[in-house]
Structure formats: structure tokens, C-alpha cells
Amino acid sequence: xxxxxxxxxxxxxxxxxxxxxxxxxxxxxxxxxxxxxxxxxxxxxxxxxxxxxxxxxxxxxxxxxxxxxxxxxxxxxxxxxxxxxxxxxxxxxxxxxxxxxxxxxxxxxxxxx
Amino acid sequence: xxxxxxxxxxxxxxxxxxxxxxxxxxxxxxxxxxxxxxxxxxxxxxxxxxxxxxxxxxxxxxxxxxxxxxxxxxxxxxxxxxxxxxxxxxxxxxxxxxxxxxxxxxxxxxxx
Numbered sequence: 001x002x003x004x005x006x007x008x009x010x011x012x013x014x015x016x017x018x019x020x021x022x023x024x025x026x027x028x029x030x031x032x033x034x035x036x037x038x039x040x041x042x043x044x045x046x047x048x049x050x051x052x053x054x055x056x057x058x059x060x061x062x063x064x065x066x067x068x069x070x071x072x073x074x075x076x077x078x079x080x081x082x083x084x085x086x087x088x089x090x091x092x093x094x095x096x097x098x099x100x101x102x103x104x105x106x107x108x109x110x111x112x113x
Numbered sequence: 114x115x116x117x118x119x120x121x122x123x124x125x126x127x128x129x130x131x132x133x134x135x136x137x138x139x140x141x142x143x144x145x146x147x148x149x150x151x152x153x154x155x156x157x158x159x160x161x162x163x164x165x166x167x168x169x170x171x172x173x174x175x176x177x178x179x180x181x182x183x184x185x186x187x188x189x190x191x192x193x194x195x196x197x198x199x200x201x202x203x204x205x206x207x208x209x210x211x212x213x214x215x216x217x218x219x220x221x222x223x224x225x
Contacts, residue, residue: 042202042215056212104156
């Protein structure tokens with residue numbers, strides 16, 4: 001079975017631009033979470049979606065938004081990019097919301113110049 | 114809020130040495146605890162988990178016991194291999210928050 005897939009793998013953007021990151025969960029998984037991993041730190045929770053509804057939001061500004069589609073895939077959007085948004089963005093899927101081991105994709109490396 | 118504190122790295126060991134990576138947590142309620150591993154160039158993979166106090170999670174020779182009295186979940190392995198070289202993350206998941214909180218990771222390098 002295919003794992004969690006993310007696209008693109010790498011992305012370079014300029015300050016002020018907008019970016020859309022995409023994620024396809026493992027087949028049968030209905031929960032998708034997004035994390036930001038800055039070099040040398042652990043992943044920081046951004047959003048969780050379950051059954052197309054937002055179930056949790058981390059301490060990130062409103063420039064960050066996400067949505068989940070009927071096929072359970074998800075997009076993370078970031079507006080007005082800042083240099084500090086440069087990070088590895090990880091998508092994780094789970095069988096259900098709440099306490100459930102996460103299955104991570106390999107991430108999208110975003111560089112903002 | 115919830116938090117996870119891991120021992121600082123990097124940790125360098127010789128093959129067949131004993132490994133301990135310390136992890137302590139702060140949480141309201143009764144979280145589940147996890148260890149994830151990240152190999153170079155890859156995403157995080159679940160290594161083991163424990164869902165309630167005194168549970169022991171184990172996988173690939175690694176073990177960790179959920180200690181509620183000391184709020185700890187230390188990772189151990191009796192004999193490490195070069196292939197165990199990776200970054201290890203301790204994490205907790207809170208039912209009500211529906212998210213996971215991660216430590217900053219501990220880099221392990223095993224030398225032959």
C-alpha cells in the first residue's frame with residue numbers, strides 16, 4: 001500500500017508570495033495533520049482535519065490555512081510568506097482523530113528567500 | 114500546555130553498546146506516548162507506543178515504559194547497530210487536543 005504522499009518535495013519561494021502544499025493520506029485514513037519542522041527542532045502542530053472538518057489548530061498565524069477534500073486529501077496554504085516560514089512541512093495521516101499513531105510523509109522542504 | 118523534554122544530543126555510541134534516551138513530559142489528562150524515528154532524508158516513522166501507565170512499548174529491540182509517577186518515557190536498547198543511527202523523537206498525544214506534541218529530537222550516531 002502507498003504511504004502518505006506529499007507534493008512538491010522541494011519548493012523555493014520569495015517573501016510575500018503564497019504557497020500551496022498537498023498531501024494524500026494512506027488509503028482508509030480519514031485524519032490528516034500538518035506539522036512544521038524547523039531544522040534542529042521537533043515537528044510543531046499546525047492543523048488537524050478529520051472527516052473534512054478542522055479538529056485542532058496550533059499556535060500559527062492566520063496566514064496559515066488548510067482544508068480537507070472529500071477524498072481525504074489535504075492542502076496547506078501559507079500566505080504572505082516570511083523568511084521564518086522556511087522549514088520542512090510534514091503531513092501525517094491517521095485512522096481516526098485523537099489518540100492514534102501518525103503515519104508521516106517525507107515532507108515538503110520550503111525555502112523562502 | 115503539553116510539553117515534551119528530551120535529553121540533548123548528539124549521542125555517539127559504539128556498536129553493541131547500551132542506549133538510553135531520556136524523555137519526560139508535562140500534560141493534563143492521560144496522554145498516549147510515542148517514540149518516532151527519522152532516518153536521513155525520510156519522514157518520521159512510528160517506533161513504539163504506550164497508551165496507559167505502566168505499559169511497555171517495544172519494537173526492533175527498542176523498549177520504553179510509560180511511567181506516570183515520574184512522567185517519563187525513556188527509550189532503551191540493549192545493543193545498538195550502525196543502522197540505528199537516526200534522529201529519535203519522543204511525543205505525546207492528547208485525546209482532547211487531537212494533536213501530537215514532540216520533543217526536539219535526539220540524534221544518535223552508532224560507530225562500527
